[in-house]
Amino acid sequence: NAGVTQTPKFQVLKTGQSMTLQCAQDMNHNSMYWYRQDPGMGLRLIYYSASEGTTDKGEVPNGYNVSRLNKREFSLRLESAAPSQTSVYFCASSVGVTATQYFGPGTRLLVL
């Protein structure tokens, strides 16, 4: 089992460009999450999907959109990237929304 996989590993964007971060899990989990991690701060939830077909905003959703493509895949889209979105993005999944979350390796995004 690969667990949670994320692509790409690293990306550089110019301000205003768009991109989609991909996440997939092979653990048959129902719930999936997108976080960002910035230096000196705790992980912050951007969006989550409690189950296939549903998505909800987290703590910092502005500037992002998500799609739960199927049970395995959950993507995060930046429509018009800003330097403030420079961060490390983690995808996670869990059996249910109250269960332990398992994380992917992260995508490092630099917006110039």
Place this chain on the structure above:
Amino acid sequence: EDQVTQSPEALRLQEGESSSLNCSYTVSGLRGLFWYRQDPGKGPEFLFTLYSAGEEKEKERLKATLTKKESFLHITAPKPEDSATYLCAVGKTSNYQLIWGAGTKLIIKP
């Protein structure tokens, strides 16, 4: 306001020197407290979940404990491979989101 605070921010120990990391929290309605380990350039790796005051869990050189206001991660006779950032997160009964601390960076010198 719900808050999770980890201390110290960084901790340097000699190999074999035992110590503890602290995670203090103020939330209304604790659903569970989670400990993760994060190596540089990697995603967080799950260690423990604690659900109620008085609960303890152990894994190799690590032991996590929980009170009504804080959790401790005790590390006994650490080795250099225990060097990592340790994160704690708290789940509330009122919603599904976790509140994360900023982490403690642990460095074990040989």
